[in-house]
Amino acid sequence: MMCKKTWDVKGNPINLSSDVYCVRPSPSGAHAFSAGSTLDPTIREWDTSTWQQVGDPWRGHTTKEIHALAMNSTLVASASNDN
DSSP: OBOTTTOOBOSOOOOOSSOEEEEEEOTTSSEEEEEEOTTOOOEEEEETTTTEEEEEEEOOOOSSOEEEEEEOSSOEEEEETTO
């Protein structure tokens, strides 16, 4: 992960079993969300102070990549080819 102010690497890389197509920080910056590929069409939530995953992956998309994430303080929305 990169430090926002200096672009220096902070901590260890997050290793996932498939490609990540989209990463978005939460409005507060306390969490980040990543969205996966066809092999793993899930959304994962990360604690930005530890880079540990928060809870289980969010599932709902079927067999397509998640291309976009958007959020506000209470909602997370995702966009994929599976409608």
